[in-house]
Amino acid sequence: MIQIYDTTLRDGNQSEEISFSTDDKLRIATKLDELGVAYIEGGWPGANPKDKRFFQEIRQYALSHARIAAFGSTHAAKTSADKDTNLTELIASQAPALTIFGKTWDIHVTDALKIPLERNLELIAHSLRFLRPHAAELFYDAEHFFDGFKANPAYALACLRTAHEAGADVLVLCDTNGGCLPHEIAAAVDAVRRELPDAKLGIHTHNDSELAVANSIVAVQHGAIQVQGTINGYGERCGNANLCSVIANLELKLGMPCLPEGRLCRLTDTAEFVADVANLRSFARQPFTGKSAFTHKGGVHVAAVRKNPRTYEHIPPEAVGNRQRIVLSDQSGQSNILYKARQYGFELDKGDPFVLELLTELKNREDAGYEYAAAEASYELLVNRVLGRARTYFRIAAIRILDSLFTEDGEPFTEATVMLRVGGLLEHTAATGRGPVNAMDNALRKGLEKFYPALAEMQLLDFKVRVLSRPKNGNDTSGTASFVRVLIESGDRKARWTTVGVSYNIIEASRQALEDSINYKLFKDDQRKLTQAIREL
Template identity: 65%
Template sequence: MNRIEIYDTTLRDGTQSEDVNLSAEDKLRITQRLDDLGVTYIEGGWPASNPTDRRYFEEIGNYTLKHARVSAFGSTHNARTTPENDPNIQSLLDARTNVLTIFGKTWDIHVRDALRVPLERNLELIHNSLAYLRDEVAKLFFDAEHFFDGYKANPEYALACLHQAHEAGVDALVLCDTNGGSLPQEIAEIMAVVQKELPQASLGIHAHNDSELAVANSLQAVQSGATHVQGTINGYGERCGNANLCSIIPNLELKQGHKCLPENHLPKLTQTALYISEVANVQAFHRQPFVGRSAFAHKGGIHVSAVRRNPRTYEHIEPETVGNKQRILLSDLAGQSNILFKAKQYGYHLDKNDPFVLELLSQIKERESNGYEYSAAEASFELLLNRTLGRARKYFTLLGFRVTDEKRQENKDPYSEATVMVQVGGVTEHTAAAGEGPVNALDNAMRKALEKFYPTLTEMHLLDFKVRVLPPQRTSDGKEGTASNVRVLIESGDSQSRWITVGVSYNIIEASWQALEDAINYKLFKNDQLKIEQAMAQARTET
């Protein structure tokens, strides 16, 4: 078993992703979460490139990290000056980190066309920059930019660049597949040459995902002797992204037997990935291996029946080892096993021959054939389950609603208003409310009508709203109809939890009403359950 250094570059390379923008405060929060995960190094940014990174380095010195060391990143010095007089080099020293990473050109085409200096001068830039910084920090790394492409084009020169860095005393030569075009067998072949050329050097890998091979190339590099692996959480990065540490770390630890994180820290991986996606304001990728919401989700009835007996039948690892969990989905592919499993999750132990199971399965298949999606809207399913069991009471009755949407002036926003009439316990409530759009107005009017009866609804908020137009349904004679249903998914939440509900109709307002009605009913139903649990706990205490 080898110890592999995990070098996280989410805060630098990850921010080059077109949909990722992090403030200095965001970077500080993410640093603390990465430190808690237990990565070896955290690349905080390039202090010479922007004010955000400079502010980050000014602030991070005030934090005490338990596991990770922060690195500053920069380039070799400008060809027209010396390291001592180069602002970029001085900004690295001003960052006051005990780890520095310098990148340099190793592909001759970049030296000629980007730097526009002689090949020999670039060798001097690499050596002089690293030699100048060597005694200033505890750890010094050289990112050999475009190394694999450079080696393919001019192997002698690419190797000469590595020799200059090694002679300057770096702690690791990090071989970069910057364009992301190399194949795993090329990584292995070229690394074998490097090891023969520089047998005493410690090697690292920095891969990009342009060929969907960044993770595979990183794993191959470790198999070929690399002990230092760079990547980003969730694979964020320029173009198609960087090597995804959320896949690299568990593969190294669980499949190859290496050690990357402190003992018992791997289960923190899923929550770390979710936290960073939230801070970056990027929607989490549900089908992401290991940490995605769908990574251990089962939908087909045969699959569910098998995993209930033995999860290994359709799961390559135990989800809990990376902090994830198994999920059983409901759909028109569902069988009795799905129903039994979901009912058990909610505390109901049912027999497969119970008529209730067949009735509920029939309802689900019928509803999903019309466009309902219970695999996403589990709150709506839980309500359906409890209604079929007769365990969810009717909290209110809709007597009617009206929604108006009008544009009064060309240069003004549209005006939306909803009127709702409901009945609660024989009392009729008729209210109206405005909103930012018809759905928001309808939500406001509903809450206004119901909050006097159910004050806890003030805790609830609408968090997300998604609409999908469904394909036209076929008529009874097999022809495709002209009308299309829409499916509305609404995510709601309070201080304790979040839940998703669904509505389907050819009318978007009606579909929205269904999802809103389920959202409110679910909140009230969970409140009732909590009261029952508290009463039972009180009774046990008194006895």
């Protein structure tokens, strides 16, 4: 089995957008253990209090599969291994696996450390021998190995030989600058295997040439038994090897197990979980685990996958815990409409007048700037309204927005007044907010929650505005007169959904998206109640 060594908590945390707290690290570690990775690198126990606390607290967790690894470096050149704080903190972490990195590229030794090449070999040997009695497993990360091998192969190999003889269980070859090509990785790994045939090798690649995954796989094909990387490819600069793609390719394409049996289907959930904890939006087009990885939009594609998913899907999406999606746009054909209608519980046939009407409506709306591929909730409402299956929960009679840009406390002030018709009653209310959209949202909720209390659990999660600069009806719609598309993502305890609005007035576009979002929440709640009632009959 290929060992998966996850360094999301250390290398991934070095991404400029990410700063994991100790609690974040503990949550991710338990998720990675559920996925079944072999090693979870927690960080530098000697570098900061946050990482030190992680190693103290993770000892209270009963992990079922993964082993915790602590990370550090060879000892400082001006001291000895037994007096080096970095190494003593590694031992104090009580992590079952210890990983240290050392210089392998001669220019780093002479120019960065400013020590003789022979002294660097001593640092490697002394550090590993000092740690060896305290580590169940001991790994050596050969920093900049591939660049060092190209510049001075004899010295790079000497560093590995020294580490191997000093007791390292795995020699991890690092493409630290991320600039190598697959054929260079293959040649270097082959050379190491010839030089040290009994050594176990690992691979650690960065993505600066967008080849980290390919380079990792090539290294495995040439004999590496351990792959280091991060979930979603997080990491410094352009990131590390994306373990989501590495694991899926090795298991599904090369038949090389990386995870315990039955765990691969947790991959997508793990990728999304780590993104949420990192407070980053998931990358939709990420292979295997992205929302768009098995999404079909063009009519020809949809017609084919409805007959046989293999026509446009290289693996079953369920294998990695993902799912097939059909989205709608001005490129859609009747197959898209039929597929989505079936999703919503309608069995329709090609040529059905409703299908043709809906297809025409969809194309006209997309031409006006609506984007239903990214706002499926608005589309589902559209379908159900045309079929007469969606109730009219409320009608907006009027909205007025008042903005005061300057007040005595220096904060902008916005008030929204709304008039709503609900079940024959006219509700007139007002609310303030942080800007016009927030004020309008607050006023709508204030007027509706007395009729629909469940709206209190709904919240706005994301708000996007896109300028649509194009002529419309012969009028100038460029610059500040442009039409805009507003996408609003909302959610409750059960689901998330996205709605869309389009107008030359950003407040009106926001109103459309907000109204759809509220209606969708009420519509889905009604559907759930109906389903539950049927089950109880």
